[in-house]
Amino acid sequence: MHAEFGNYLLVLAFILSVALGVFPMLGATIKNDTLVATAKPLALLFFVAMLASFLCLVYAFLIDDFTITYVAQHSNSLLPTQFKVSAVWGAHEGSFLLWVFIFSGWMIAVALLGNNLPRYSYARVLSVLGLIAVGFSSFLLFTSNPFERTLPFYPVDGTDLNPLLQDFGLIIHPPLLYMGYVGFAVSFAFAITALIEGEWNATWARWTRPWTIAAWSSLTIGIMLGSWWAYYELGWGGWWFWDPSENASFLPWLSGTALMHSLAVTDKRNSFKRWALALSLSTFSLSLLGTFLIRSGVLTSVHSFTNDPERGRFILMFLAIVVGSALLLFLFRSSKVKTKVDFSVVSKDMFLLMNNILFVTATFIVLFGTLYPLIAEAFGKKLSVGAPWFNSLFPGPMVALFVLLGIGPMLNWKKHNLDKLKKPLTIIAIVSVSLSLIVNWLMGEFFAWVFVGLTLSFWVSFSGLYYLTQLSRHKKTLREKLAQISYTYLGMTLAHIGVVVSLAGIVLTSFYSVEKDLRMENGESSEINEYRFTMSNVELINKDNYQATRVTFDVYKDNQQIQTLYPEKRFYLAGRQIMTEADIDDSIARDLYVALGEALDETGQVWSVRIYVKPFIRLIWLGAILMALGGILAMLDKRYRNLKSPKVNPVANSDKNTVDAIVR
Amino acid sequence: MAMKPQRKKRLTTILAGIVGVGAIVGLVLYASDQQMNLFITPTEINAGSAPKDRIFRIGGLVKVGSVVRSQTSLQTDFIITDNFADVNVTYDKIMPDLFREGQGVVAMGKMNEQGIFVASSILAKHDEEYKAPEVLDALERAGHPVEKSDKG
Numbered sequence: 001m002h003a004e005f006g007n008y009l010l011v012l013a014f015i016l017s018v019a020l021g022v023f024p025m026l027g028a029t030i031k032n033d034t035l036v037a038t039a040k041p042l043a044l045l046f047f048v049a050m051l052a053s054f055l056c057l058v059y060a061f062l063i064d065d066f067t068i069t070y071v072a073q074h075s076n077s078l079l080p081t082q083f084k085v086s087a088v089w090g091a092h093e094g095s096f097l098l099w100v101f102i103f104s105g106w107m108i109a110v111a112l113l114g115n116n117l118p119r120y121s122y123a124r125v126l127s128v129l130g131l132i133a134v135g136f137s138s139f140l141l142f143t144s145n146p147f148e149r150t151l152p153f154y155p156v157d158g159t160d161l162n163p164l165l166q167d168f169g170l171i172i173h174p175p176l177l178y179m180g181y182v183g184f185a186v187s188f189a190f191a192i193t194a195l196i197e198g199e200w201n202a203t204w205a206r207w208t209r210p211w212t213i214a215a216w217s218s219l220t221i222g223i224m225l226g227s228w229w230a231y232y233e234l235g236w237g238g239w240w241f242w243d244p245s246e247n248a249s250f251l252p253w254l255s256g257t258a259l260m261h262s263l264a265v266t267d268k269r270n271s272f273k274r275w276a277l278a279l280s281l282s283t284f285s286l287s288l289l290g291t292f293l294i295r296s297g298v299l300t301s302v303h304s305f306t307n308d309p310e311r312g313r314f315i316l317m318f319l320a321i322v323v324g325s326a327l328l329l330f331l332f333r334s335s336k337v338k339t340k341v342d343f344s345v346v347s348k349d350m351f352l353l354m355n356n357i358l359f360v361t362a363t364f365i366v367l368f369g370t371l372y373p374l375i376a377e378a379f380g381k382k383l384s385v386g387a388p389w390f391n392s393l394f395p396g397p398m399v400a401l402f403v404l405l406g407i408g409p410m411l412n413w414k415k416h417n418l419d420k421l422k423k424p425l426t427i428i429a430i431v432s433v434s435l436s437l438i439v440n441w442l443m444g445e446f447f448a449w450v451f452v453g454l455t456l457s458f459w460v461s462f463s464g465l466y467y468l469t470q471l472s473r474h475k476k477t478l479r480e481k482l483a484q485i486s487y488t489y490l491g492m493t494l495a496h497i498g499v500v501v502s503l504a505g506i507v508l509t510s511f512y513s514v515e516k517d518l519r520m521e522n523g524e525s526s527e528i529n530e531y532r533f534t535m536s537n538v539e540l541i542n543k544d545n546y547q548a549t550r551v552t553f554d555v556y557k558d559n560q561q562i563q564t565l566y567p568e569k570r571f572y573l574a575g576r577q578i579m580t581e582a583d584i585d586d587s588i589a590r591d592l593y594v595a596l597g598e599a600l601d602e603t604g605q606v607w608s609v610r611i612y613v614k615p616f617i618r619l620i621w622l623g624a625i626l627m628a629l630g631g632i633l634a635m636l637d638k639r640y641r642n643l644k645s646p647k648v649n650p651v652a653n654s655d656k657n658t659v660d661a662i663v664r
Numbered sequence: 665m666a667m668k669p670q671r672k673k674r675l676t677t678i679l680a681g682i683v684g685v686g687a688i689v690g691l692v693l694y695a696s697d698q699q700m701n702l703f704i705t706p707t708e709i710n711a712g713s714a715p716k717d718r719i720f721r722i723g724g725l726v727k728v729g730s731v732v733r734s735q736t737s738l739q740t741d742f743i744i745t746d747n748f749a750d751v752n753v754t755y756d757k758i759m760p761d762l763f764r765e766g767q768g769v770v771a772m773g774k775m776n777e778q779g780i781f782v783a784s785s786i787l788a789k790h791d792e793e794y795k796a797p798e799v800l801d802a803l804e805r806a807g808h809p810v811e812k813s814d815k816g
Contacts, residue, residue, distance in 0.1 A: 341673075357684070361684075361688055364688070365688075365692065368692055372700070381702075382702070382703035383700050383701055383703055384700070384701045384703065384721060385700050385701075386699070386772075388699045389699035393691060393692060396691070517756070517757040517758045518738070519734075519736070519737055519738050578762075579761075580761060595758075597738075597758035597759065598759065598761070600733065608738050608758045609758075610758050
């Protein structure tokens with residue numbers, strides 16, 4: 001029953017999305033208020049249909065309904081309950097259902113919170129989202145239906161969820177990642193609507209900003225969780241591989257970061273309009289491109305779902321339609337959007353322009369490296385583009401960005417006289433270089449990249465904090481000072497500090513990690529840095545759905561035992577799969593990481609062992625959390641909440657609202 | 665002839681843009697040549713087309729009966745074959761879980777002077793149905809086309 005019901009709801013959602021894509025748009029064009037008024041109820045119904053359909057699949061997993069092919073292939077009666085739920089998005093069909101469900105969540109958020117938009121624009125925005133929903137839900141329905149039955153010969157038990165995915169990280173990584181991916185559909189819909197109406201100004205930018213920041217924050221956390229999961233679960237101890245599937249999520253992130261910054265300029269200065277429009281369109285296009293790369297199976301990685309050319313063709317077609325129509329609309333309509341350029345070289349505008357150029361450059365580098373193997377293959381050449389290629393190119397624009405980031409936020413719009421800033425900036429630069437040298441010296445060995453990375457981290461952090469003190473210099477107590485600074489600026493500074501916290505983690509862990517693959521016998525010890533690892537026990541354990549060999553490692557520092565680690569080698573019964581379960585002792589200053597390779601003799605007393613000491617790796621993810629928190633803070637700024645509906649006179653209203661919202 | 669300041673500014677911007685894009689493209693192409701890893705089959709290596717002093721990838725099957733493990737270290741020697749030509753490979757790190765005789769692998773590394781491929785990383789997937797496209801390709805190029813799906 002639930003399968004048929006879920007399936008029926010998908011059909012309903014598809015029909016609703018077609019209606020939503022057509023009626024309000026038509027209504028706004030021919031000025032028919034009845035049609036325009038259908039936008040909100042249709043969006044609400046679409047959400048309800050998707051929610052109910054999603055719950056049907058969750059229910060099917062919970063009751064072990066193996067008559068459904070998807071459940072039979074990705075679950076098992078022995079699977080713990082929380083993993084039965086997360087198994088819903090453990091493979092292609094279910095994860096795409098989650099994807100469309102989350103998309104419907106964004107849609108309903110726009111429908112409920114977008115009241116301040118002019119009536120016709122509101123209808124058009126929802127209608128554009130409806131058209132995107134047509135693509136998503138037809139893809140789900142026609143190529144990836146999770147509700148298909150295996151009747152009449154259904155299996156007694158399921159094949160099991162891939163053990164790699166039986167993990168807390170996987171419960172939360174995909175939902176947040178998808179929230180980021182599809183969240184950029186909202187800024188895309190705003191941009192398309194603006195192009196249709198031929199009007200894109202500060203007010204539009206202010207409507208778009210909180211949505212963009214929300215999507216960006218989710219994507220940041222989604223990517224961070226993926227990196228963290230890969231680190232502890234894949235058993236290699238790496239945190240970023242420049243793997244195509246990682247790049248697929250990193251591309252919209254880079255482009256989305258550029259978008260956030262150019263929207264700020266459009267909002268405050270009513271310029272950079274075409275930049276912001278182009279970035280809105282390209283960010284969502286890159287989200288779709290990432291979807292295509294991962295779900296078509298043209299690239300092989302941990303993430304690629306089964307190779308199915310039909311799905312690939314479908315997404316490619318959808319991508320072509322979306323990108324094609326967005327591009328055409330941009331070419332023919334964006335000339336209506338006029339921008340005045342009037343800023344001097346030393347101004348916030350200029351620095352944000354550089355920001356945009358550098359982020360777009362970085363996006364192109366990653367895009368090129370990701371797609372080049374596909375292009376080369378089309379010409380009959382097989383090659384791969386790995387981490388060394390990216391590592392040789394990507395840091396260039398990043399270094400330039402961080403240098404500018406230490407100055408840009410402090411500048412005035414339009415024109416700034418640097419005289420007053422010269423002294424504090426010089427002091428901050430000297431302090432940063434000195435501190436960076438000291439840390440280099442404390443870590444024992446000098447590396448140019450560590451020196452550069454840390455100097456930039458200090459440079460950006462101190463200049464950000466200095467700026468906050470300047471903004472609030474007329475207030476006495478800390479509470480008053482904090483109240484003085486708007487959430488936008490507080491969030492911005494927090495996010496900027498977050499990105500350099502990550503930067504510091506990246507350079508420190510990349511250059512000072514010690515990684516060893518060893519052959520070790522029970523009772524044997526191995527020394528790495530100041531730590532001694534002693535293999536002290538080998539035991540077999542039995543759990544509900546797996547058996548494992550667990551090896552005990554006692555860790556000593558200065559002959560004092562500080563920790564015991566229990567890495568495991570698991571054998572999952574249902575899927576007959578072997579899994580490496582690393583054990584990690586984590587702290588801000590360093591991670592101790594032990595993973596098992598394989599037993600090297602019959603008695604099981606000799607193992608290949610991987611031992612890592614990784615300093616400051618946690619900073620990478622901590623930084624990402626700070627970035628997302630900064631985003632959330634900025635999103636909650638009063639200025640977005642106090643937006644009045646500019647029904648009477650949009651332009652006048654926008655000017656009034658712009659009047660220096662920097663310092664409240 | 666004096667240009668209007670507005671136009672001059674625009675021209676400067678455009679020129680700066682062109683120089684910038686040119687520099688980026690140049691850098692990308694330079695790095696591409698240095699850092700991209702070609703994929704080469706055992707047959708091609710035997711024919712002498714392996715690049716010297718450069719990291720590349722080979723793919724094929726682990727030859728049955730060829731795996732020799734050291735008793736004192738992690739070093740493992742084995743042969744990657746495309747059923748046509750063989751390449752000796754040595755690796756001194758932890759083998760991936762799915763490394764087996766008769767199974768497909770992709771190895772990345774360099775040829776040394778003795779003609780042994782010194783691998784710096786070895787790839788075998790966590791999915792038992794998986795065959796890396798490179799492996800299939802190597803077998804196909806050597807004249808042993810493989811059915812895409814092993815399951816009946």
